[in-house]
Amino acid sequence: MPGPRAPRRPFQGRRVVLGVTGGIAAYKAITLARDLTLAGASVDVVLTEGALEFVRPLTFEALTGRPAYSSLYPQGDPLLHIRLARDAHAVVVAPATANFLARAAAGMADDLLTATLLATEAPVVLCPAMNDRMYAHPATQANLARLAEFGYRLAGPAVGPLAWGEGEGPGRMLEPDEILAHAGRALEGATPLSGKRVVVTAGGTREAIDPVRYIGNRSSGRMGYEIAAAAWRRGADVLLISGPSPLSVPPGVELRRIESAEQMLDAVRSALAEADALVMAAAVADFRPADAAAHKIKKEAGTVPQITLEATADVLRATREARRPGSVVVGFALETNDAVENGRRKLQGKGLDLLVVNDATEPGAGFEVDTNRVVLLQPGQPDEALPLMSKAAVADAILDRVDALVSTASSVGSADAKVDAGAAEARG
Ligand code: CTP
Numbered sequence: 001m002p003g004p005r006a007p008r009r010p011f012q013g014r015r016v017v018l019g020v021t022g023g024i025a026a027y028k029a030i031t032l033a034r035d036l037t038l039a040g041a042s043v044d045v046v047l048t049e050g051a052l053e054f055v056r057p058l059t060f061e062a063l064t065g066r067p068a069y070s071s072l073y074p075q076g077d078p079l080l081h082i083r084l085a086r087d088a089h090a091v092v093v094a095p096a097t098a099n100f101l102a103r104a105a106a107g108m109a110d111d112l113l114t115a116t117l118l119a120t121e122a123p124v125v126l127c128p129a130m131n132d133r134m135y136a137h138p139a140t141q142a143n144l145a146r147l148a149e150f151g152y153r154l155a156g157p158a159v160g161p162l163a164w165g166e167g168e169g170p171g172r173m174l175e176p177d178e179i180l181a182h183a184g185r186a187l188e189g190a191t192p193l194s195g196k197r198v199v200v201t202a203g204g205t206r207e208a209i210d211p212v213r214y215i216g217n218r219s220s221g222r223m224g225y226e227i228a229a230a231a232w233r234r235g236a237d238v239l240l241i242s243g244p245s246p247l248s249v250p251p252g253v254e255l256r257r258i259e260s261a262e263q264m265l266d267a268v269r270s271a272l273a274e275a276d277a278l279v280m281a282a283a284v285a286d287f288r289p290a291d292a293a294a295h296k297i298k299k300e301a302g303t304v305p306q307i308t309l310e311a312t313a314d315v316l317r318a319t320r321e322a323r324r325p326g327s328v329v330v331g332f333a334l335e336t337n338d339a340v341e342n343g344r345r346k347l348q349g350k351g352l353d354l355l356v357v358n359d360a361t362e363p364g365a366g367f368e369v370d371t372n373r374v375v376l377l378q379p380g381q382p383d384e385a386l387p388l389m390s391k392a393a394v395a396d397a398i399l400d401r402v403d404a405l406v407s408t409a410s411s412v413g414s415a416d417a418k419v420d421a422g423a424a425e426a427r428g
Contacts, residue, residue: 007038007039007040008039008040008390008392008393009396010184010187010188010233011036011039011040011041011183011184011187012039012040012041013040013042014040014041014042014089014090014187015041015042015043015044015087015088015089016036016041016042016043016044016088016089016090016091016092016183016187017043017044017045017046017084017085017088017090017091017092017116017120017122018032018033018036018043018044018045018046018060018092018093018094019046019047019048019091019092019093019094019096019100019113019116019117020045020046020047020048020051020055020060020093020094020095021048021050021051021093021095021096021097021099021100021113022048022049022050022051022052022053022054022097022099022100023050023054023095023097023129023130023173024054024129024163025094025095025129025172025173026051026054026055026095027054027055028094028095028173028175028176029045029055029060029094029095029176030055030059030060030063031176032092032094032176032179032180033045033060033063033064034063034064035176035177035180036064036092036180036183037063037064037065039180042064042066043060043064043066044064044066044067044068044069044084044087044088045057045060045061045064045066045068045069046068046069046070046084046112046113046116047060047068047069047070047113048070048100048111048112048113049070049111050097050099050100051070052070057069057070069084069112070112071112072110072111072112072115080112081109081112081115081116081119082119084112084116084120085115085116085117085118085119085120085121085122086119086120088116088120088122089122089187090122090123090124090125090183090186090187091116091117091120091122091123091124091125092124092125092127092179092182092183092186093113093117093124093125093126093127094125094127094129094173094174094179095127095128095129095130095173096126096127096128096129097128097129097130098128098130098134098135098137098140098143100113100114101126101128101140101143101144101147102139102140102143104117104126104143104147104152105142105143105144105146105147123153123186123187123189124150124151124152124153124186125152125153125154125155125179125182125183125186126147126152126153126154126155127155127156127157127173127174127179127182128140128144128154128156128157128171128173129156129157129171129172129173130157130171131162131163131171132162132168132169132170132171133169134171135157135169135170135171136169136170153182153185153186155174155178155179155182156170156172156173156174156178156179157170157171157172157173157174158170158172158173158174158175159171159172160172174251177251178251181229181232181233181250181251181252182251182252184233185232185233185234185235185252188233188234188235189235190235191234191235191403192403192404192406192407192410193231193234193235193236193277193399193402193403193406194234194235194236195235195236195237196235196236196237196276196277196406197236197237197239197274197275197276197277198228198231198236198237198238198239198275198276198277198278198279198402199238199239199241199268199271199272199275199277199278199279200224200227200228200231200238200239200240200241200278200279200281201224201240201241201242201264201268201278201279201280201281201282201284201315202219202221202223202224202225202227202228202240202241202242202243202245202281202282203219203220203221203224203242203243203244203245203282203283204216204217204218204219204221204243204244204282204283204284204285205217205243205258205259205260205261205263205264205282205283205284205285206243206244206259206260206285207260207261207285207287207288207289207292207312208260208288208289208292209289209292209293209297209307210292210293210294210295210296210297211293211294211295211296212296213296213297215285215287215288215289216244216285217283217285219243219282219283220245220246220247221242221243221245221247221282222247222370222391223281223332223372223391223394223395224240224242224279224281224282225240225242225245225247225249225250226391226392226394226395227279227281227395227398227399228240228250228253229250229251229253229392229395230392230395230396230399231277231279231399231402232250232251232252232253234399234403236277237254238250238252238253238254239253239254239256239271239275240253240254240255240256241256241258241264241267241268241271241282242255242256242257242258242282243257243258243259243264243282243283244257244259256271260285260288261284261285261288261312261313261315262312262313264282264284264315265312265313265315265318265319268280268315268319269318269319269322272319272322272323272324272327273322273324274324275323275324275327276324276327276328276406276409277327277328277329277330277402277405277406278323278327278328278329278330279330279398279402280315280316280329280330280331280332281332281356282315283334284312284314284315285312286311286312286314287309287310287311287312288309288310288312289307289308289309289310290308290309290310291308314350316329316331316350316351316352317349317350317351320350320351326409326410327409328353328354328402328405328406328409329350329351329352329353329354330352330353330354330355330356330398330401330402331346331347331350331352331354331355331356332355332356332357332358333346333355333356333357333358334358334360335357335358335359335360336359336360336361337361339357339358339359339375340357340375340377340383342357343355343357343375343377344377347377347378347379348379352379353378353379353405354376354377354378354398354401354402354405355376355377355378356374356375356376356377356394356398357374357375357376357377358372358373358374359373359375370390370391371388371389371390371391372388372389372390372391372394373386373387373388373389374386374394374397376397376398376401378401
């Protein structure tokens with residue numbers, strides 16, 4: 001995954017109010033303020049009185065390059081809370097203590113943060129952080145339920161070591177990179193992918209030679225992981241089917257790990273029953289050893305094992321029947337010559353709505369790099385060559401096309417439904 005260092009969608013040019021309340025996790029809010037700023041947001045930090053016991057405004061000011069606030073009545077600016085609330089594209093409270101949650105649930109406006117919260121129409125993300133018993137208390141749980149009713153998004157808490165090492169249950173604040181992802185989803189708002197089921201495959205497969213050896217490829221999974229992260233950010237419910245990869249699972253994304261092409265086939269087939277879109281970014285092996293040895297092949301002087309290969313199933317072709325009507329299917333093609341002509345053939349042969357063609361010989365494209373240069377092919381449309389971009393930006397370019405295809409599919413679907421309903425009425 002890319003670090004939070006590059007300006008990127010949807011943070012670039014957006015305003016985020018970062019509320020910090022009085023818990024020990026306030027130290028992580030410092031990293032979050034920096035990450036939001038580096039991602040391109042203008043961050044207005046609002047500290048409660050409790051937060052001032054843990055962290056200082058100056059720290060945030062140095063990282064965001066903007067004033068940090070704590071008073072509801074700053075001299076000369078009595079309407080600060082209204083201004084902050086109106087200008088915000090999102091409000092993120094991290095950490096949100098039990099006391100803060102209680103005040104917010106009661107609709108209080110007795111400090112700058114709660115007053116801003118009442119006055120804003122922007123999406124709100126609350127990141128609870130407290131001792132696990134305080135979190136489990138019915139009072140806190142009732143407050144959280146009420147806050148969810150207000151339409152606030154609750155992010156976390158996680159299970160993990162709490163202050164003083166105690167606590168087995170949830171209470172620990174999410175990590176800054178996870179909160180950044182939640183802030184991104186809130187900033188993105190409703191998109192055509194919101195609530196849709198998107199299945200993404202990523203990484204290479206491993207085909208066993210014996211119990212310890214395999215044939216694999218150099219795919220890192222980066223492109224697919226970026227697509228999964230971006231689809232979740234756009235509001236989708238995302239399943240990532242991944243071959244072995246060192247990358248961490250993007251926040252919010254459900255992971256299913258597989259190893260072989262055959263396991264990939266099974267996983268994709270069963271996921272298609274629910275999928276509104278399938279993005280097949282995995283580098284699935286085309287061949288596998290015909291007879292994997294049951295035991296480790298021994299080295300014997302003067303002999304070298306001969307490995308006979310057989311074809312694996314083509315996942316996209318073999319699962320065509322399992323696709324839901326109207327679902328959108330995206331494939332990738334890694335080519336070394338005649339990229340676009342070969343791509344057009346795959347687009348048709350595999351029944352795809354979009355094919356992303358990579359020329360492996362292009363500098364900056366292909367495996368194990370953060371950038372990619374791709375050509376997008378769609379049936380009946382001219383080729384669209386994109387410039388060299390980060391894989392995160394390529395993921396967004398692909399999802400922009402998927403957004404449009406999903407919207408068309410749903411409007412066609414609803415038109416069909418209306419025609420069906422009309423026909424049924426006429427019959428009735
Ligand atoms: N693919 C698949 N099952 C396979 C191999 C590939 O579903 N066994 C998918 C890939 O995930 C990708 C698309 O098919 O989305 C194209 O993959 P690519 O390797 O470029 O194409 P192949 O059909 O394998 O053709 P070739 O290797 O001959 O170029």
